[in-house]
Each structure stands twice: as C-alpha cells, then as structure tokens.
Amino acid sequence: MTTLQKLWQRGCDFLGTDAAILGGAMSWVSERTLVSAISNAGGFGVIACGAMPVDLLEQEIKATQSMTTKPFGVNLITMHPQLLELIDVCIRYEVTHIVLAGGLPPAEAISKVKSANIKLICFAPTLTLARKLIRLGVDALVIEGSEAGGHIGPVSTSVLAQEILPHITEVPVFVAGGIGRGETIANYLLMGASGAQLGTRFVCATECQAHADFKKAFIRASARDAVASVQLDHRLPVIPVRALQNAASARFIDFQRQMIKKLDQGEIDLKSAQLEVEHFWGGALRRAVVDGDIENGSVMAGQSVGMVKEEQPTAHIIEELIAQADAFLARN
C-alpha cells in the first residue's frame, strides 16, 4: 500500500472509490457525462441538481447510472423549494451519497436522508458548525475555502484547514477550494483530511459538456482573473461568487452604482433595489456554460483556473493528481 493510499483510505472507504477525489458538483456542468467519467476514472462524480425540477433530476440520475456502475453522489441545494421530493427521488433510485449545499440543512431533510441509509455530506464553514453538523448526524464534511469557484465563504482554504482539520476526527473531512495539483491534496491529507474536492480543474475535462468557449476562457485565464463579486453598498447585499472577470461583472458594478443613486434619491424603495441586484445574475451561469456567452454570462471559476492549461480526458486529470501526490509523498 502506498503512503497516499494509507492517507486517503478512510475517504476512499467512505466514497467507495479508488481515489478520494470528489468532482465537486457544478450547476449546468456536472451532468451525466462528466459525473460518470469522474466515477469511471476512480474518483467520485457528483451530479449538480441546482434548480432542476424533480423529473429532470430523476432523468439525470437514471442516465448516470446507465453510464457507470461506480458510486457517485447527488448535490442538492437546501433552498430548493422541492428539497424533500428531490431526496425522495434519490431514495427511489438508490443513490448512495447526498451532498446538501447552500446553508444549514433543515432537520427534516437530514432525517429523511439518514433514515434511507444514504450517506450525507455537508459543507462546514466554521468549526462550530462542523461540530453541530456532526451532532445532527452528518456522515462527512467538506470544508471549502474562498479560492473556490462559484458561491464562496469569506475564509481561505488554508485557514479553514488549520481551524478545522486538527479538531474533527469523528467523520471524514474533504478539503475544497483552490486545489489544482496533487501535492496540495497530499498536504491536506497529511494535516488530517480524508480527501479533496475539485471543481475548476474538471471543467476542461474532455467529457465535460460545457460550451467550447467556456472551456477556452478557463484555458486562457490566470488565477488573478477569477475574482469574487464586488458589493458596493451594505444596503444592497451581494452574494459572494468567484468568477472570471468579464463584461457582465463590469456592468454589475455600474448597475449597483445606478441602484445606489436611485435609492439615495428616493426613486426606488430598498426592497425593490435589493431584488434588482439579486436578479442581475439570474440565468447567467447557464448563459455562459450552455450558450457559451462568456461576456454576458457568469463564468464561475476558482483561482486554480490558472493551472488549467488544456483540455484533458478526465482519467488523465485524476492520474496526474495521483502521480503528483505520490511523487510529493515519496520525496518528503
């Protein structure tokens, strides 16, 4: 058994995989083809349910099951109005792992997942919440730092790892955010993690169905192009999202300026201004991923985008990460 195998055995056992690498669910990106490719390559693919209705999730699970016999998970957003029905679909199709993302999951959702004997994975943004989630019966945790693509918290992966990994031994912990190479995975394993979750690195997998222009934007970008969304005024909260800077992100700043002016001049009420800001990005991720409109859509990407240099088969990405981790551990 190699050092790497020893270090991530707990994660592999939990996921039922050869490699404790989760392909983090990415809305519009993590569909049947990419998810099954990650699982077939020895990692753990996760379907992104996002805002999908129940029947579409059902189709996606069925299709994924027809493309792989390996384990994969389903990521559900806790704010989804049909969360419990989505869990029912997962139960019906004998999904083995559910990831609940987007805030503390409701107790009813947790008990539904647990009573169906499905393994439950949740995001822990702080040590206190990590402990609370474990008390609620969560089977594994993901800690995700602000280097990640998509919706982000305020704290970097390296700080979260130091705050949480030394103190949580009850359940496996997977580290996410800013991971582009195997050496980094190995380092987090040495600190006590059971595995890693990567999103950005899988966007340019050959099997990923994202639009060619979305992939090209990733290949062109460097780490500093993947920036967190900017909030100009505390009265108009902006949900922090990390994405490549483009025409839409520049327009978003101007848009907020206009709203602030209207608010100050009494031309709009606070609630309406907040809703306008909230709705600015509606449908924008789909526009970029599916339609390839990378200037007017939201090109969500993490800082590790600078390490994405070419389109590569999923299996090569996973082999590369493993080889880098193995070589690093052999040297140290």
Ligand SMILES: Cc1cc2nc3c(=O)[nH]c(=O)nc-3n(C[C@H](O)[C@H](O)[C@H](O)COP(=O)(O)O)c2cc1C
């Ligand atoms: C385009 C994109 C869409 C994402 N959508 C979701 C999502 O729907 N649900 C979720 O839990 N995380 C989502 N994420 C986060 C990923 O699952 C993963 O945790 C993150 O990408 C890891 O950090 P990295 O990008 O630095 O590898 C998304 C990330 C990206 C880049």
